[in-house]
Amino acid sequence: MDLKQLETQLSVLHEDTIKAIVAAGSLDALRHLESGVLGKTGTLGALLGTIKEYPPAERGKVGQTLNRAKTEMTKAFKEAEARIKAGAAAAESSKAATYDPSLPGRRLPLGTFHPVTIVQMQVEEVFRRLGFLVETGPEMETEHYNFEALNIPKLHPARDMQDTFWMTNGMLLRTHTSPVQVRAMERHGPPLRVIAPGRCFRYETIDASHENTFFQVEGLMIDRHISIANLIAMMKLLLREVFGRDLKVRLRPGYFPFVEPGFELDMSCLICDGDGCATCKRSGWIEVLPCGMVHPNVLRSGNIDPDEYTGFAFGLGLTRLAMMKFGVADIRGLNGGDLRSLVPASRLTGPTVSAKG
């Protein structure tokens, strides 16, 4: 084949190829076509392999011709590829025009903590930041830890303040988290800073605001020279961190046998801001934090020398805190399994379309 014939053949090939490219509707078809032309054994590829067969003097010219054809066709393929891709993209885009980007997502199951656990974790976090250790104790307690070690001997009238569930095995369900005070003293020795959240039980009649099963968090700090001024500072800090703002507080005498002196810490009512409302029984104050300086007898129960160390302790009602935080009107819902009373409706049912109030 001479150069002339080659050129004619290439021209035909070019024309056929362009036609076929135009006809190719998909990338796959185009790729197939491309390898049929430009591949090693393709129509053009095969011709490229024949350069050696030409006399040396023509080889340069033949090579140029073939390479030009290759360049042109390659370009045609590239252009076709871009066209097909652009077409597909345009088609996809046009099809997507009906997509509603405002639709909500499809959610995996969403877990929710119990309201009491939420406030418990917040309180724990506050105290961890202050260097307190989080401790635990058993719910079924001995009379020793629940009463005697806390300076409440048998037949002490203060036992009336804590109606007790007694076990037939001589133990009891702890009436407060205070038993962990002495357990922690025994476990760690002084100085120490611990809190102990947990469940407590009182033999009481249940109604919308009284439960026989509820959560408290006990706090205890023992060191040399802990003072009432320290107690006040720490309690104010605690309330500010828990409620997220500075609250007006007042301290007044309170009686608990395991502290001396004992205090009741009131904070200004969150509902009425101190003006007086039904929640605070018109007093403007809410009793939130019984506390006091650890009684020397309690320190002794925990093998700590009261001449060397002093400390303060407090108790915070977590269940009540959760009720205030989440606006729970009936305490009984918290010890039940009706998910509707434990989980905000919007978390349970997915995105809200419309809702009352």
Add this chain to the structure above:
Amino acid sequence: MLISLNWIREFVDLPSDLSPKELADRFTLICAEVEDVTPIEVCADGLICAEITKLDAVEGRSDVRAAVMDIGGGKTVETVTAAPDLNVGDRVVFAPSGASVKALGAIKDSTVAGLKSSGMILPGDAVGIDMAAREAIFLPPSVQPGQPLESEVFDDWVIEVDNHSINHRPDLWGHYGIAREFAAIFGSPLKPYAVAELEELSDASLPEIPIEIDDADACPRYSGLRLKGLTNQPAPLWMQLRLGHVGLRPIDCLVDLTNYIMFELGQPMHAFDGDKVERIGVRAADAGTKFVTLDNVERTLPGGALMITTNGCEPIALAGIMGGAETEISEGTRTMLLESANFHPYVIRRCATHLGHRTDASARFEKSLDPNHTVLAIQRFVHLAAEEFADFALDSRLSDAYAKRLPDISVTIDPKFVARFMGHPVSREQITDILTRLEFKVSDAGEKLKVDVPSFRATRDIEIEADIIEEVARYVGYNNIEPGFPEVVVRALDSNPLQRIEREGLRAMVMSFGMTEVQDYIWYNSEWCNRLGYDPQNCLTLRNPAAAGMERLRQSLMPGMLSFGSQNRHHFSEFRMVQLGSAFPVDDPKICETRRLALLCGLRDKSAEDALLAELKGVIENWSWQVLDRPADFAAADANPARPWEHEHKTASIRIAGNAVGRVSAIPLALRQRMDEHLAAWSLVWAEFDLDPLANLGEHVEKLPPVPAFPEVDLDFSILVDASRRYTDVTETLSQFDDAILNRITFIESYEGKSVAAGKRALTLRARVGHKEKTLEESDLARFHESITTYLNGCNMELRGT
């Protein structure tokens, strides 16, 4: 306890510029919580004393009578009254026409039952006394008909002090003690307590009452006095009103006097009929002794109950709790024996608690009363009674058996320590001043101060330095103490591993695995257990359950979770719940309380049970990785037939780090049907496991070796096994298989169905193979395939599809 401000004002001048609410607030901040402040607004105008001179029935009406009232000055009026228990000669509080009280408005002439009625015999409830319906207020003979009744005595303010906040303060269980605090708060003097002189009561010419005390610890002091010339008459109006304001019903002068002094001084007294009681004995009763108290209830006494006896061993009163019916004073009583005693608080409390019979008296004795009050109360009684009874006279001298003296208590305090403990500067002088106002005696003891505690604070209340600091600090004012942060020693305490796993374990279940946290009571509900067909044995039990059927402490969290499941199926088509809580299994006596996680997942699609169970197991596996950095696996377990929530064929034991920590299973249809027939259409799967054995596993670190230099290849293969053959058995077998290029084998799925022969199961596993030094070639893979096939065949396992 209710406190009348009129009563308080008898002992201390209260600042006139403070309202009762403000007075109460000051009291709350310094002494004890005031729960309520209530006005008693009678607004009496024109009330007088009137005497009933004639009393007639009204025809056709049994509820009213016509009374002729002597209203003084020789005048009478006729009134129709509904007041019960009236007799001719009674003097009563009367509202003549034109008089008024707030509760009833102006009293006008009217016609009642066809009769003209002028004025009104005032019922007690119109003047703030809670009495029986329509009951009149009777006046003593010293008040003359027509005598106007001063309006001031009717109006009052009552403050309610929280009983819990004065449990430790026997001195505050009476108005005089409260007045002492008010005096200290406002720096006003406390007026002396007006009493009859001791000499007056100690007339040696009068006989002494023989008093014998068996046990001086149980009864440290017994004081008595015989009185004569008594009559049955009403107490003075002011006394009746004060008693009424603090919630007591006036009875008659003698009873009212003892009550009045109890509410004034905190010292209970008892009046025996003087004709029936001669000698006094105080001794312990034998168990089972029967005794009729003055409320006419026969009570069976516990052994050791303290009795007052007369004439040897005849019981006449339950010491410190209530007198006996037999020796009670009556209308005809002219002489009486007045008891004023001191008893051991625990002796009284034990007996009152045992009998379930608490009285105003026992409540006070339980607080540890000041033994010095026995005589003081008698002195006060004589002082008040002498003014009321025309022929009043002593019938004995004051007889006082003081068997066990209250020791004097003094506490030495260091003013420097007081200031340091408070974290607030307070001077020696300030301390002395505050304590002196509260009737402590303070004297110098070198650098320190010696504080003598008055007897009314010395019975239990004040014992140690901290008690004295409380007195100083509350009078300095807790709210005047400047807050200051402590300076502390830095120390890392050993953390509590159980607490960590509880917190992290719950957090993972909620945050990672979409569980909703629930909480349940820790006792079983027997009714629900019966419904489940579950009869737990050997439970720890409560002696005083919240309700019948709630005695048994839970050994498993599952019954409660099932009731929650049953509850929620009404409102949801699926749920996943987690509970963290205590269980009380008794299998192992060393561990009677464990901390557990329980899970219950439900889906309204009964065909999804196996898939749901697989998902729950996946949750547990991932939980274990997330919280413990360790795998969990499952071993087929025999269901415990006593626990109906364990599926006979689907129950597995959960194993983590070599511990069988709990179980996972599906709720069988039989139980779902029993719980709630709608649940038959559901799949319910559950797991329950102990956290305690996992708490101390410690950290488990998996190293991160370099990524393989040559590519690894996954080869999936299916093994056909007998359906009864457990996965764990297959993996056990496979774990023995070793090959140079095998890196690990993982589980893909288990399949029973169409393309698998009946009684067989196909397990699909994935082998990841790779070579450390080269890229694998076809021939390597072929060799591996042959090697594993040979191995499996040797173990009677057929490689599927080959």
